[in-house]
Amino acid sequence: MVSDRCKPFAFQRLRVHFTNRRAVNLPDADVAFRSSDQVIFRVHLKNLETHSDFPPSAFCTPGSGEVVDLSEPAATLELLFQYIYPQRQPDLTEIELPLLADLAEAVEKYQVYSAMDICKIFMGNGLQDNPLTVLNYAVRHGYPEIADEAAPLTISLPLEEIGMHMLQMYMGSWVSYYGEWQKILELAYAEGWRIGHNNTCRISNSATCPQWLAARQNILTKLGARPGVLNDLAMIFTTAHGLYPCAIESLRQWEYFIVVKVKDIPKFRTFL
Ligand SMILES: [Zn+2]
Known part of the structure; x- marks a missing residue:
């Protein structure tokens, strides 16, 4: 200030x-x-x-x-003040996200109109590598579409990092959102036990197919207890396809069930 x-x-x-x-x-x-x-x-x-x-x-x-x-x-003001003059603007492609985030905050704080859109674009581009920084920026300054995109990636971050860096006034929203992901993880577990080996088994009878039993155990182990794993479903299931070919059809159904549930999680903006 x-x-x-x-x-x-x-x-x-x-x-x-x-x-x-x-x-x-x-x-x-x-x-x-x-x-x-x-x-x-x-x-x-x-x-x-x-x-x-x-x-x-x-x-x-x-x-x-x-x-x-x-x-x-x-370093922040050096960039900021350039936007109030009729001149070529700073090349933000060369700027690391921490400085870009500081600039974006200053731009919003002082309402430097000529820099707002470009900062918004570059902050949005940084969400894969710095989802929490970008989520904080998006919720604080009213960019729900960026918040919706960044929020799923924050589910994979260590909770300590969320506790330290998430803006306090949005922590309740984040915890509610995380709770939705947690529910999907629980459903994913239940589905693994429900689905069974439902294609014709090439090894034994369907109830005891060793590949399906091993595949299920493999997936359940990888799912673990943290819902952030739901961001890595494709990798987890694709790896299992190669290990347990007799169980591929069941694995595909199981993965599809989870993917649909994850897709149905309400957008982050609905928790604000
Ligand atoms: Zn089988």
């Missing part, structure tokens, strides 16, 4: 190590901000007002030499 204290503008402390600063820190800039790591950025108030809901005038007088403290680090 913007601080309610204005400090004397300290131009001499301005660092100049950024190579892609471009329009930021032009000599005639009339407002100044200090990052959390003490780098000062001088920008033009008229650009801020035009491209964002940044409220510097509420805290410091333009041209007064005062500096507003911001909570974001310099």
